[in-house]
Amino acid sequence: MKNRTVIILLSVLAVMMYTVAVINFSLGYVLGGLSDVLMACALVLMAYSLYRVGQLGCMADTTRKALIDILEQLTKGVPATLTLKDGKGILTIGHDEDPGETPEDELTEDEKRVKRMAEEYDQLAGRYERLTNFLASDKFKTLSEKSCTLLEQQNKAMGEYMEALQQRIQLECDTANKKD
Secondary structure, rough: HHHHHHHHHHHHHHHHHHHHHHHHHHHOOHHHHHHHHHHHHHHHHHHHHHHHHHHHHHHHHHHHHHHHHHHHHHOOOEEEEEEOOOOEEEEEOOOOOOOOOOOOOOHHHHHHHHHHHHHHHHHHHHHHHHHHHHOOOOHHHOOHHHHHHHHHHHHHHHHHHHHEEEEHHHHHHHHHHHHH
């Protein structure tokens, strides 16, 4: 904002100096007019320089912000894999694994147990959903009465097992949070 005001002031002064130069030339004061033209040119150059400095400042701010973003990303880490093949290194930046996932060997025994229960729950939830969808299908209705009864019992048992697993996981997490 300050630069803009100074630039406008310098531009007005340059126009005034050009006007004075024209007056001096018309009155026959060539040396006075020449010095006024030079002064006006100097004012225009100063105004342009301030304008460019302002632009460079904006670019510097943009660059600074981008650099900070890049540095923050680098401190978080970039998942990458280096593979050596036929004497050549191949760097693969991938999204194969979750960067927030802790390797198995760094987990405590309690954390490993909870992780196994969560994986079992996820697998069971997938099978339970597929069975539930099957029970609602037309193909299920074509099965024998005994098969339908057994599948319904299996679905109920899977649902109860899922509920028990979910409660155990919640209990383990609550206990772990109390320890911290």
